[in-house]
Amino acid sequence: MNQDEMKKAAGWAALEYVERDTIVGVGTGSTVNHFIDALGSIKGDIEGAVSSSEESTRRLKEYGIPVFDLNTVDQLSVYVDGADEINDHMQMIKGGGAALTREKIIAAVAEKFVCIADQSKLVKLLGEFPLPVEVVPMARSYVARQLVKLGGDPVYREGVITDNGNIILDVHNFNVVNACELERQINGIVGVVTNGFFAERSADSLLLATPDGVKKINNK
Numbered sequence: 308m309n310q311d312e313m314k315k316a317a318g319w320a321a322l323e324y325v326e327r328d329t330i331v332g333v334g335t336g337s338t339v340n341h342f343i344d345a346l347g348s349i350k351g352d353i354e355g356a357v358s359s360s361e362e363s364t365r366r367l368k369e370y371g372i373p374v375f376d377l378n379t380v381d382q383l384s385v386y387v388d389g390a391d392e393i394n395d396h397m398q399m400i401k402g403g404g405a406a407l408t409r410e411k412i413i414a415a416v417a418e419k420f421v422c423i424a425d426q427s428k429l430v431k432l433l434g435e436f437p438l439p440v441e442v443v444p445m446a447r448s449y450v451a452r453q454l455v456k457l458g459g460d461p462v463y464r465e466g467v468i469t470d471n472g473n474i475i476l477d478v479h480n481f482n483v484v485n486a487c488e489l490e491r492q493i494n495g496i497v498g499v500v501t502n503g504f505f506a507e508r509s510a511d512s513l514l515l516a517t518p519d520g521v522k523k524i525n526n527k
């Protein structure tokens with residue numbers, strides 16, 4: 308099984324968490340694209356979706372799945388999304404696709420966060436994948452200097468503007484001892500919209516695709 312086949316297996320396995328006649332939270336990325344294909348196959352059974360990016364919205368609409376504004380939705384039973392890294396505590400780094408802020412908002416609303424990933428995403432320690440930080444454009448240099456003080460090496464992601472009109476700094480070389488603490492510290496820098504640690508709000512379940520099948524791991 309190649310990596311994309313594993314992503315597909317994880318994406319389709321997440322259908323198990325989708326309840327009939329509900330609105331489903333949908334993340335962003337190549338693994339989620341398989342989940343959207345899976346949702347398309349049962350579109351008559353769900354009320355619709357809330358989406359974490361313009362790209363996922365476009366794909367959902369192609370299937371004829373109604374996409375709701377999150378402000379009109381007061382309850383979301385499940386949010387399904389991928390990750391760039393996930394550890395044993397179900398803490399993640401996300402934002403490789405620059406959709407981290409909307410992803411974090413939907414994850415906060417959802418009762419259950421189901422992470423779908425191939426086995427390459429499971430790590431012992433977070434931080435080899437550079438941490439994406441969404442920043443208001445005028446604060447870019449200031450935020451970069453503050454990130455250096457926290458021990459990171461920020462790199463401006465050239466040519467990328469988020470769906471919210473902001474820029475991304477990818478921070479290399481963080482020594483991640485306490486992801487929750489670092490998540491809070493970075494979010495405390497003026498000009499930061501949010502950062503790609505999903506440590507405070509970790510996943511509730513992980514569907515981890517391996518060549519032997521999809522393993523279901525629940526957060527303790």
Ligand code: 5RP
Pocket residue numbers: 334335336337338339388389390391400401402403404405406407410
């Ligand atoms: C997008 C994300 C994605 O979930 C993450 O980048 C994983 O992507 P993929 O499924 O393509 O490997 O956080 O902002």
